[in-house]
Amino acid sequence: MPSIDPSARVADGARLADDVEVGPFCTIGPNVEIGAGTKLVSHVAITGHTVIGERNVIRPFASLGTPPQSTHYRGGPTRLVVGSDNDIREGVTMNTGTEDDHGLTRVGSHCFFMVGSHVGHDCVVGDHVTFANNAVLGGHVQVGSHVVFGGQAAVRQFVRIGDGAMIVGLSGVRADVIPFGLVHGQSAELIGLNVVGMKRRGLTKADIHKVHRGFEALFFGEGTFRERLDLVAADLGDDPLIGQIVAFIRSGTRPLTMGVKRAALRVAS
Incomplete structure (x- = not known):
């Protein structure tokens, strides 16, 4: 049976694995499912149609599965699905989706959400993503895996962040960020x-140098951006890392954060 502190409130209908730990003053709604090995430390609120995977640690005053912060939400049974092995720190918030998208907010596994970070409605977050303190996503944002958000970084609605990107703290992201991109300001x-x-x-160093070569050609080569993209695809597109960047750009329907400065490449160990 789950270990539930006497001060906690678990609604009828909630489904908790046998080894879930629910600490003092937590509240769990009737449409919540929590997987094996997950621990709610204290003062955690999980509501809505929410599924929490296995072995997550959720710390005080986190609030998961609350309705989307959208004036267009019509009260439907939209969902939040969180993967496994996540560390969700104090005051983190995650909203369910809206009826105007897929009705789902999805968070991957092995993520680290530091104090006060927020995942807005209809977002998709990959695996091994780190949110530093107070990093926030607007609605409908798509985040790849192995992305890092610095403290107080903010991403506007509908933006895509490619795999392996780094968003420096205090940055305001208003356009798509390519895989492995470094953005600041x-x-x-x-x-x-x-x-x-x-x-x-x-x-490897060779991998990184090849990606840097593609980056230079894309953003600092001659011709229009479309011409440069086609040239990089033809010359380097067989490389899986370059191919990932090319595919990301070609699949986009919104503006792309463009290169404006050459940063020194430091590859040495």
Whole structure:
């Protein structure tokens, strides 16, 4: 049976795995499902049609599954699905989806959500994503895996963040960020590649240099951006990392954060 503190409130209909721990003063709604090994430390609120995976640790005053902060929400049974092995720190908030999208907010596994971070309605967040304190996503944002958000970074609605990108703290992201991109500033200018993140994922020097070559050709080569994109696709598109960047750009329907500055490439160990 789940371990439930006497001060907690678990509504009829909630489904908790046998080894779930529910600490003091937590509240769990009737349409909530919580997987094995998950621990609610204290003062956690989980409501709505929400599924929490296995082995998550959710700390005080986190609020998951609340209705979307959208004037267009019509009260439907939209959902929040959170994966496994996440560390969700104090004051984190995640909303369910809206009827005007897929009705689903989805968060992956092995993510770290620091104090006060927020996942808005209809967002999709990949695996191994880090949100530093007070990093926030507007509605309908798509985030790839292995992305890092610095403290108080903010992403506007409908933006896509590619795999392996780094959003420096205090940046305001208003346009799509390519995979492995490094963005910084009030308007989140693309200043280079997330070399540190690439190295931490085990990419070789040769891999990183090849991605840097593609980056230079895309954003600082001759011709229009479309011409440069086609040239990079033809010359380097067989490389899986470059191909991922090309595919990301071609699949976009909204503006792309463009390179404005050459950052020094540091690959040495």
